[in-house]
Amino acid sequence: MGPLSIRLPIHSYRAELVEAVKSSRCMVVTGETGCGKTTQLPQFIREAGLASKDSAIAVTQPRRVAAISVASRVAEEAGVELGREVGYQVRFDDCSSSLTTIKYMTDGCLLRELLDDPELSRYGVVVLDEAHERSLATDILFGLVKNLLGKPLSETKARKRELKVVIMSATLNSQQFSTFFDFCPVFEIPGRTFPVSYHYCCPDDGFDGKKLVYMSQMARVVMEIHLDHPEGDILAFLTGQGEIETMCNRLFKMAEEIDYEHDVSCQEICGMKILPLYGAMSTEQQQAVFHGREPGIRRVIVATNIATTSLTVDGVVYVVDCGYVKQLAYNPSTGLDTLSVVPIAKSEAIQRAGRAGRTSPGKGFRLYSAKFFEGLERETVPEIKRTSLTSVVLSLKCMGILNVVEFQYLDPPDEKMVLEALRQLFFYRAINADGHVTDLGRQLVQFPLLPSLARAVLHSRTLACQEVVLPIVAMLSVESVLIRPSSTKDAERALQKHNYLAQVSGGSSDFSTLFTIYQLATSSADMRWWCRDHYVHWRAVNTARSIHQQLQSLLDRQPETDTHETPTAPLSQRIRQALCYGLFGSVARLSPGQRSFRTMDGHSTMCYIHPSSALFGQEEKLDWVVFYELVDTAKTYMRTLCPIRYAWVKELLPQLHDIDVYRLSNCERKREVAGVVAGEDLTLATKKMCQSPKETL
Ligand code: ADP
Ligand code: MG
Numbered sequence: 001m002g003p004l005s006i007r008l009p010i011h012s013y014r015a016e017l018v019e020a021v022k023s024s025r026c027m028v029v030t031g032e033t034g035c036g037k038t039t040q041l042p043q044f045i046r047e048a049g050l051a052s053k054d055s056a057i058a059v060t061q062p063r064r065v066a067a068i069s070v071a072s073r074v075a076e077e078a079g080v081e082l083g084r085e086v087g088y089q090v091r092f093d094d095c096s097s098s099l100t101t102i103k104y105m106t107d108g109c110l111l112r113e114l115l116d117d118p119e120l121s122r123y124g125v126v127v128l129d130e131a132h133e134r135s136l137a138t139d140i141l142f143g144l145v146k147n148l149l150g151k152p153l154s155e156t157k158a159r160k161r162e163l164k165v166v167i168m169s170a171t172l173n174s175q176q177f178s179t180f181f182d183f184c185p186v187f188e189i190p191g192r193t194f195p196v197s198y199h200y201c202c203p204d205d206g207f208d209g210k211k212l213v214y215m216s217q218m219a220r221v222v223m224e225i226h227l228d229h230p231e232g233d234i235l236a237f238l239t240g241q242g243e244i245e246t247m248c249n250r251l252f253k254m255a256e257e258i259d260y261e262h263d264v265s266c267q268e269i270c271g272m273k274i275l276p277l278y279g280a281m282s283t284e285q286q287q288a289v290f291h292g293r294e295p296g297i298r299r300v301i302v303a304t305n306i307a308t309t310s311l312t313v314d315g316v317v318y319v320v321d322c323g324y325v326k327q328l329a330y331n332p333s334t335g336l337d338t339l340s341v342v343p344i345a346k347s348e349a350i351q352r353a354g355r356a357g358r359t360s361p362g363k364g365f366r367l368y369s370a371k372f373f374e375g376l377e378r379e380t381v382p383e384i385k386r387t388s389l390t391s392v393v394l395s396l397k398c399m400g401i402l403n404v405v406e407f408q409y410l411d412p413p414d415e416k417m418v419l420e421a422l423r424q425l426f427f428y429r430a431i432n433a434d435g436h437v438t439d440l441g442r443q444l445v446q447f448p449l450l451p452s453l454a455r456a457v458l459h460s461r462t463l464a465c466q467e468v469v470l471p472i473v474a475m476l477s478v479e480s481v482l483i484r485p486s487s488t489k490d491a492e493r494a495l496q497k498h499n500y501l502a503q504v505s506g507g508s509s510d511f512s513t514l515f516t517i518y519q520l521a522t523s524s525a526d527m528r529w530w531c532r533d534h535y536v537h538w539r540a541v542n543t544a545r546s547i548h549q550q551l552q553s554l555l556d557r558q559p560e561t562d563t564h565e566t567p568t569a570p571l572s573q574r575i576r577q578a579l580c581y582g583l584f585g586s587v588a589r590l591s592p593g594q595r596s597f598r599t600m601d602g603h604s605t606m607c608y609i610h611p612s613s614a615l616f617g618q619e620e621k622l623d624w625v626v627f628y629e630l631v632d633t634a635k636t637y638m639r640t641l642c643p644i645r646y647a648w649v650k651e652l653l654p655q656l657h658d659i660d661v662y663r664l665s666n667c668e669r670k671r672e673v674a675g676v677v678a679g680e681d682l683t684l685a686t687k688k689m690c691q692s693p694k695e696t697l
Pocket of ligand 1: 031032033034073290309310
């Protein structure tokens, strides 16, 4: 053990674990969160000589933050430079080399690697970590890895050694994983947890777990704990960056009111240190949460659910849980994935509170009532059952798995969702009417983007506007570009700056605003200063710059299929046309005489322009628009949009009548009970979609 390592429960089982990995091709390892699975097991495997740089260990994580953070921790423990023996790889950021023996990566990255290296020949051991999270990519990896395990070494082409697989999860569902992998052994690391007492902060008939209420309640509860309870850090769970920043400011102000002698230059206030923790933060900022504990100072960590199981913060004795989570889910009424805030599942509530009892007895404060808790779903619905499958279905098809309906899923998705994905891919011309991948489909899969954006990127070359569309797509691929401060004075100033940026770019397209920000920031002499001055996240633009370069080199590698004519339309039109080429599934039309729009994908969802858009308030001037995403809050809002002409999307809009979705699925078992239902629904959708746009209004 290096000087950095503290003794963790897993250390007592080192020899047995190594033996177990040696003697079985596949095993499940479970243990309480924080017992050392993610950081230690890969090191045990490496030190036992079960891996080398030619036969490395891949450890998948559903979240990119976790992959990066854990890799830096392990590199530090092992005393090596990050990116050499220990590295990580996440979308658009590869920090690994030919020397790398332990590679933490997102599950999505490993899935992409399978496209080029179907036998995963670089790896001796694949560890699918955080399996209980049931992320979409991990679920698909289960099936693919199981396939690989079934292949004897003699039948493989590139492998030198047999592949070993380790599934790691918190204490949930280990039996289901073992059963799926032909009843492979389960290794349980006995936990050392302490009792956690629960406190419901809301009476049963009270105003229960409502969003606005939990923000003010949380601030109050945190301050009460701080003032009245013995020492121990507080971990508070909220749903996202905006809420977390607001909460940190609010706590700071409350503490300031108590602590009159507070020294402004000092981070601690009233004996308390307030630390945010969410995915879009920089790695250095995140590391602040793991370091610098000081006696006598109580730390308050305000986090998203990344702190539930992916990242373990030591010293937590009190947990405050808002009871909600931000989740991406397919919305059947709109036919699109939407990000919305929903109640957590019971298992998540239990895991969150459990973080209080890792090193001593703890307390869990729930900002809802016991009745609300009883009413929660037992488990979080696996992502595969709630998000769109378009990307993964295309990947599977590219890997030669034609019949995606009968793929070995741990939990099969709704057949309707698979058919919906196939339908989408058909419209993208990524698969043909027989369900086979087209040349375009093979090109789209090369881009680590949604097929829709990849299509826009490819088409931008045909329309000779890639210098603009690539930066736009890069900016769409980073999280939160604009800083929205919570103090009123700053917020006003930020708004002025943002409005100015929108005006500079013409004031009629949010996509152009993104491009303007990118261009002005990257061409300024001091980008950090420019970003700070314009309330733009420097890190986001910096990341976008790297993504732009990567997209450019991917695009340069794609053969040109379209014949090139010198485009005659003005640039601003070509940009919007290229975007439409990918995003035609997200077009909407203004309802005459109103401020609302209807989507034109056959679902005819009513939606509005998001107040943050440059087009907000200009509804009467608009007719057709294309948008990047829908957000569901009080109403359904379109975010990031621009006006288009119907003529540009007319040919692209779904023409459903002539396709047989069952043919696309390459599934023999055609119209069985479930299938017929799905078929009828689709026929209905078909009819709707084939009506002329006028009639649908
Ligand atoms: P598990 O995977 O079983 O949940 P981990 O291996 O993630 O457990 O955590 C084990 C220990 O390592 C914990 O005490 C945790 O605080 C510490 N740790 C994990 N990640 C980091 C990090 N990025 N920086 C510092 N310490 C970390
Ligand atoms: Mg872990």
